[in-house]
Amino acid sequence: MRFDFDLSAPDATLAACEAAISAQIGAAEITTAELARRHGEVALVDLRTNAEQVVSMIPGAVAVADDATPDRVRRLLAGQGHGQSDIVIYCAVGLRSARLVARWRAGDVAAYSLRGGIFRWRLEGRPLDGPTPHAVHPFDARWGRLLAAGC
Numbered sequence: 001m002r003f004d005f006d007l008s009a010p011d012a013t014l015a016a017c018e019a020a021i022s023a024q025i026g027a028a029e030i031t032t033a034e035l036a037r038r039h040g041e042v043a044l045v046d047l048r049t050n051a052e053q054v055v056s057m058i059p060g061a062v063a064v065a066d067d068a069t070p071d072r073v074r075r076l077l078a079g080q081g082h083g084q085s086d087i088v089i090y091c092a093v094g095l096r097s098a099r100l101v102a103r104w105r106a107g108d109v110a111a112y113s114l115r116g117g118i119f120r121w122r123l124e125g126r127p128l129d130g131p132t133p134h135a136v137h138p139f140d141a142r143w144g145r146l147l148a149a150g151c
Contacts, residue, residue: 003095007142014123014146017093018116024123025100028105031090032120043077043085047097048118052137056130058090058121066096070109090114090121092139093146119147 005020006012015054022029035042039060045068046053046061053063062080064073073087089111090096097113104111114121122128122136 007145012145013149014116014119017095017146018120020095021098022115025095025098025102026032027101027113028111029098029101029115031115032124032126035088035114035121036126038086041085042088043080045073045077045087045089046118047089047091047100048109048137048139052092052139054130055132055135055137056118056122056128058118059127059129060121061090066100068100070104070107070111087111088114090138092143093117093119123147 002091003021003024005017009021017069021027028040030042035067044058044061046057046063047066047068048063050063062076077085077087087110089101090113091097094113094115094117097117099111118128118136127133128136136147138147
């Protein structure tokens with residue numbers, strides 16, 4: 001799925017990126033506020049790279065590769081005691097997770113992408129686990145501008 005968003009535009013904010021992801025990918029989403037309310041009730045999956053995950057993660061998340069199949073993720077989550085919980089998938093800003101959720105939902109798997117990803121979670125001051133619980137890996141310098149620009 002192609003994604004068209006100009007990270008170098010002066011008005012390139014996380015909110016603008018979130019709106020573009022929603023409009024262009026159209027995946028089922030959950031907000032950070034809803035995830036905070038439902039934390040512990042949903043199975044939380046971190047889709048970011050290992051380099052991103054070692055900096056920090058949302059508490060309770062399990063790491064998976066971006067080519068993970070629904071069956072593989074369900075087995076992993078069952079081993080973590082999540083059984084048939086709703087699945088919330090996140091990445092840095094929500095693009096990778098939205099793409100995966102769109103593919104999975106096309107196959108009738110109930111999963112949700114975290115709108116704004118870990119960037120939004122961190123910018124709202126929500127808790128993180130890891131060696132740097134006050135920082136998030138910026139993915140790269142271009143995407144990191146969205147963290148620096150704020151919401």
